[in-house]
Amino acid sequence: MQRLEEQAARHWGFAPDQIRMAAQRENIVWRAEDASGAYALRLHRQGYRSHAALMSELHWMDALVQGGLSVPRPVPSCNGRLVEQVEGTLVDVLTWLPGQPIGVQGQLDVTDRTGLCRDLGQLLARMHAISDTWTPPQGFSRPVWDSAGLLGDSPVWGPFWDNPGLGPDQRVTLLAVRDLARLHLSQIEQHLDVGLIHADALSENILIHDGTLSLIDFDDGGWGFRDFDLATFLMRFLPAPDYSDLRAALLDGYATRRRVDPTTLDLLILLRALTYPGWIIPRIHEPGGVERSARAIRTALPLAEAYLATH
DSSP: OOOHHHHHHHTTTOOGGGEEEEEESSSEEEEEEETTEEEEEEEOOTTTSOHHHHHHHHHHHHHHHHTTOOOOOBOOOTTSOSOEEETTEEEEEEEOOOSEESOSTTOOOSSOHHHHHHHHHHHHHHHHHHHHHOOOOTTOOOOEESHHHHHSSSOTTOOGGGOTTOOHHHHHHHHHHHHHHHHHHHHHGGGSOEEEEOSOOOGGGEEEETTEEEEOOOTTOEEEETHHHHHHHHHTTTTSTTHHHHHHHHHHHHTTTOOOOHHHHHHHHHHHHHHHHHHTGGGTTSTTHHHHHHHHHHHHHHHHHHHHHHO
16 A cells, blocks of 8 residues: 555656655655656645645745745646645645755854845745735635734634643733733734735745745745734844844845834734744644743743833
């Protein structure tokens, strides 16, 4: 009996010897190669995204490609479908973009750190602008990173205040921050730029090739505050000695679209940090889960305490 990935590969005409494991994170990604080039064969975590949500992601990515952005392009199967199902697992294929991640775990593996951040700001600005010119098809379904999605009773990434690694006092702190931040957000959200966002612009999901940046992994992309994309990238670099320079360069690049309010950005960096203790809850028993949970709490708590102290 063929393995799951081999069955999936057959839908796109790839032979078993043409695929090899590339990554195993939220999805299992196999690199497939044939005479026409290299591709990413994605086997999606069961239950994480519906068929409609995956189709929506792929339609949006195709629109970004058509708009001239460097992102993976969806590839139809031999049957002409963008998404296939194999033994209950949803599968799709994207073009494999050249290049390497700009860094991992809050590192930047480049010489010109501020120059890269300026280029990234411009890239995110272009992504948001292209998305605004596109009309999503009927039935478009993606996560919503709004006030309810970040601070409501059922956040997109789970109730961060219920992380089992929190002590009683720490839980009280996060609940207090949740209430105060929700009030703060309600006072400003009508003035914020809202639309389709990547929602996971970590250094691992940004490739560089011959000086050009590309975005990959739109798995969590959806509707949300545009500054959330900037906050997602910056949060990992808060401890960096040159954080202020990186932040200034990112915002300078993004200024091709609009100027970002620093107070709003600080709030969204806090909200981004709060999502991770929630995200890890259903994954805490996976390899490395306990350590990742502890790291998420160590990042979120100081920001939460500082927020309470200044508001």
